[in-house]
Amino acid sequence: MARSILKVLSDEEVQRIHETSLKILQEFGAKIDDEDLRNDLVDLGCSVEGDRVKIPADVVEKVVENVKKHNHLTFTSRTGYTVEMNPDTTVTHTAGGLPDIIDLETGAKRRPLTEDFIASMRLINQLEYPEFPCALVYPDDVPSQINQVKQVELMFRYSKKPIYSPGISSPGEAKFIASLFKAFEESYKDEIKNPMGNVCISPESPLHIPQVITDTMKEIISAGIATSILSAPVGGMTGPLTLAGGLAQVNAEMIAFATVCYVINPETPLFYGSRLFYANMKTGCTIMGLPETGLASAAAAQMAAYNGFLSDVFGLCNTSCTYDVQSGYEKAINGLVPALAGASWISGFGSMASLMVASYEALVIDSEIFSLMKRVLDGITVNDDTLGLDVLHSAIEGSMILAHPHTIKHLRSGELFKPDLGFNSVWSDWVKDGSKDIQTVARERVRELIEKDEIVPLPDDLEKEVNEIMAEATKELVK
């Protein structure tokens, strides 16, 4: 089990939700458009009624056992930045695919361009968190048919961290994305034995894996590229409004998807990418800052752990459209709750306005927010030394605690959090420093950090190969 400090579901509740998922899989099954895959699933022990595949408990057990075998992973970027993931770790990634960005100069919302995409990668390189960039924005100056291939190319080029690729839903693009993965991993294979990133694929809620998605899976899952299954029911619209019902559905969709992966390629590592979320029920528009976002993510982390998956959940998400208190509390609640519940991957960095707008300042601020969370996750070390009897005793004897070696030692080892961005002094100092709010401080930092980031060029042969792949993709896909 993940190192979970917080349980939003009791063990009995987890089990009950899982049993409901088994019932869903057995009685309703999943709609799978691809006939050949349906036949393969029958061979595995499933039954088929029309286009619905019903998955019995013994098949689920087999699939879940296999998932567990792949829940210790190490990712390494081409520049050597390494991230371990296993049931005891919590790491982070940015939000992905945001349609707009806040212009750093004017503060206005506008469509992002390739240069924004690159700048966001360079900024993330210089931040402590997240450990993985996702394709934060959709560059508006790239043809739509190859947009996601381009995103992956740019991530591999400019990110010094392993990459969290966008959600793909087109087999045409998937093929070239798999080629990029292969080209990069082959090119560095002497130094780097680990995967350099993952991709995401979404089933449709409720319980449908369309033909384009299974075709996409055939490109990605066959290639063995680690995949986050992004199951995204909207509570009350494409899934039950109740969190328990939504969780049972997500859990069933994960297992159904994993079962299809099992027949395509059982060696591919899978992540439990719960994207259970809710809408403003007056307007119908989806909003991410509700506390249910964090609560559902925490519960999903528990469900994932129960089935031996590493989880990947919403996190630093908000509804707020500016850098205000609302933004701060929404992000803090929705990030901290799943983090405490042992989520493996926390998302949302750099986003605002319910995943519709990206912001450079938000990236910087979110890194800081997560640093605070990380301190909470690190918890309290209790041993003879930290219990501090000696230092207390010496104080009673008359010596100074402040200058005591115990104080110095533990201050140095990080017992107390030191903000990198946030204000940490008193009012008069704040005034002396220009009475700046966090956005202003963050904006100054953005410029500094991007400037500091040195671009590491690709080796010549890889450069050539990547250009060939992109030319081929353009030729084949852009009409």
Added chain:
Amino acid sequence: MGLEQLVACVVEADMDNVEDMIKKELDAGTDPAVILKDGLINGMDVVGEQFESGDFFLPEMLAAALTMKAGVEYLKSHLVGDSNESAGTVIVGTVEGDIHDIGKNLVTMMLEGAGFEVYDVGIDVATEDFVKAVKEKNPQILGLSSLLTNTMPSIKTVIAALKEAGLREQVKIMIGGAPVTQEFADDVGADGYASDAAGAVALARGFMGN
């Protein structure tokens, strides 16, 4: 008297009893047109007010609309003339390359609830299929949904194709979807934009002169 009960029936979305209640009214000799206007439609008006004022949310609104629809369906054979005429005809679809349909479905349901006849042409709809549908169904309104900045340009393409086919003038075009804005609507020459499904209904009513 009894019609108050029918109003309550719609407001509470009491689907099981709506037909019985209408039957009782008919048996008592109430004019079907009155049942429709003062019972069913009045019920929806109350729901509309509750929705505006904050007590009702989308689920209550839709459930009431479904109840009213069932009532109208039952009443239909008793209505003479054009008293059950639809509020207008609308074609709704998600543009080419885009499979997001939750918002479009919501718009469809809300329009139906408001008495429009809606043809939902589905997702990933090719431009020529929109043109074909407009030609065939001759709607007063076309609703285009797009959830991807990538597919938003298709809205422009559809509008251009309708112009080309000489159909642009006969249909009002409203557009929506999370990344769509009023500015974009003005840019591409759509007739209206709404940020949510209730707004889509208001737009459609406006187009029909109500």
